Amino acid sequence: MNVACLGYGVVGQGVVELLKKDDRFKVIWILVKDLKECDLPEATTDVQQILKDNEVDMVIEMMGGIEFPYFCISESLKRGKHVVTSNKAVLQAHYRELIELAEKNHVSLGMEASVCGGIPWITTLLNQNQTGEIDRVEGIFNGTTNYILDRMHAEHLDFDEILKDAQRLGYAESDPSDDIDGKDSLRKLMISSSIAFKTVTDMDSFTSESLRKIKKYDIEAFERKGLRCRYIASAQKEGDCYTGSVEPTLFKSTDVQATIKLNNNLALLNHSALGTLQLIGQGAGRYPTANAVVQDVVQIYGHRDMMPQMNQVLSAQPSMQNCRLYVRASNDAMNEILPWIEEKEGLSGWTKSITQQEKKELIARMMNLDSDFFYAIIK
Template sequence: MKVALLGYGNVGGGAYDIICEMKGGLAVKHILARSIRPGMEAVMTTDFKDILNDEEIEIVAETIGGLHPAYEYVTEALKAKKHIVSANKQLICHYYSELMALAGENGVQLRFTSWAGGGVPWLFNLIRAKRCDEITEISGIMNGTTNFILYSMTEKGLPFGAALSEAQRLGYAEAEPSADIDGNDAQRKCAISASVAFEGAVAEDSVDVFGIRHITDKDIRAFKKMGRVCKLMVKAKKHKDGISAYVEPALLPLSAPESSVTMNFNMTTLVGKNIGRLSLMGQGAGKYPTGSSLVQDMLDIKCNAIGPCAPKKAIRADNSLERHSYYLRTSAITAELRQLGQMVNGEYIITEPLTVSEMHAMAKRLQKSDPDMFFAGIE
């Protein structure tokens, strides 16, 4: 089966290397690049039409990232009846319903396993589990950058800035890390995972999100005294009256499986009525883990394996359906905040159970007077 790659960066290059090492089944015919690299003149092109008009190309792998021109390339390829595999979580999250419908209309597949978990086969197993089960909950560590930072702060005693710099040096974090440390990357993964699990298009902007940008080594020391470990967690759950879906730092007991997830590894979990709890762990990012996942999607298309279904309806998360206690650290302490729970050593508050919606709305208000405030859910 002939394949074209859109982009030859980290993920595209990893996928290319893996396909070249395989003994057959897939072959890269074209690579769309900004410029032709010496020695790769036979496969590289700067003109997307060379790919679009080539009837031998059956699969197009989009690895360029961002919304544009990725959206235009993908829609044109789908209309030309070419299968799409993509590692672009921003594109899939933003145009999920439209692209799934367009793929169905043209009798081709759209697969995006590599957008979450890197080399972890999260989406494949989520789809497989829900064939004969009802998924009631999904959760996990879905961002390797933030897990590396939190691990380094907890186990090595590094301050946030040093941990982030080390993540950037090792290639785990981008030069501009906002999407990771502010939780937006995990927010998109939460929205897409919930969409697949609950058979509807979950709106990204309905997924409450709070990242780890303002966590301090003082917070880490407080968590250790509590016998807890901080992880940036994705959570989505089916309730009687809707679904909740959110991303926030969570303080986990040492016995929780996620507490032992080190470095840039991910752990994703689904809960089904029949299967119970199923967790997957592995490298959450990197050239070859993510490239491998992209190639697995191509092989699934070749074998006509089951893929994600088009969403049946639009869904907005309702985070008033989920509640728990919180750790809250802020300099803007008021009498009203003190009434929420117990003040500990004059440094932070452990709240009584609050809804997720209440806590995230409160954080937005507090950030106006205390931009460095921090909170974490307590599980």
């Protein structure tokens, strides 16, 4: 099978290396921005050369971004080429359209590497969907934020200090906003919940809270209660409604979520026959991610791949479940929400069980009074 690779960065180099060891595949093109990036004879800067080449059976997109990848993926599918992508941003932005385009042109669209890198999560969702119903997906979908939280708990250092270290070690981007403000997890939650619930979920309907305001002070308050914080993406289906969120969440130190170390990921599903299934592993990195890409390539080659279904009509709805929160704010702001607080400790407090509407009001009020306000959900 002849393959064209678009992008020769961290993932692209890993994929080319793995494919070159496998006789079933021949990498005939590598798209780069500048020929200086790659001294292999397959390198080109001309995407049209690839798209027009009838010898190309499969295109693997590993560039990142949205517009240009969208053009390359949609054009490849229209020309009857299978596509594999590791790019969650383009999938989230054009999910329905790209799947429909693949189906219309009788080709496959593989997306295993787009969520949780090396964990075979997408394949697991697609497989489990064959035999029952998935009504919950949850996970630690972002390695950077888990790395920061795990080290904050272990070393009692402040967020910024560990973020700088993570950037120096290559665990965090120079602009970490998508990771620490939740967009990366939200995109992965949209893809996971869409596959799990056989629909197209709306990312804008999900609740989210940035992790960037968490302090050493909060970590110490959690630990006094035997709790650990993790940045959790979660979506549930109930009847014909779904709800989703990405929020700092507190677990008992013995819960599996609390035990996920450094930049590892966790992906969890709840299935009508199987019950709860948890997968733990590397969510990023050259070889774990390249392995996930090549898994898709091999499945498509062997005609064993599956496409997500989108035949369920579900509507987004705020969660109906009561919750308890940890909150930390200035004294003045805390005084404003005293009726909701069960236990106060310095600048922080633990709320009583409150409805989702009360939670929304509380957060809106606190944000108004104190831009440094931080909360976490208690599981």
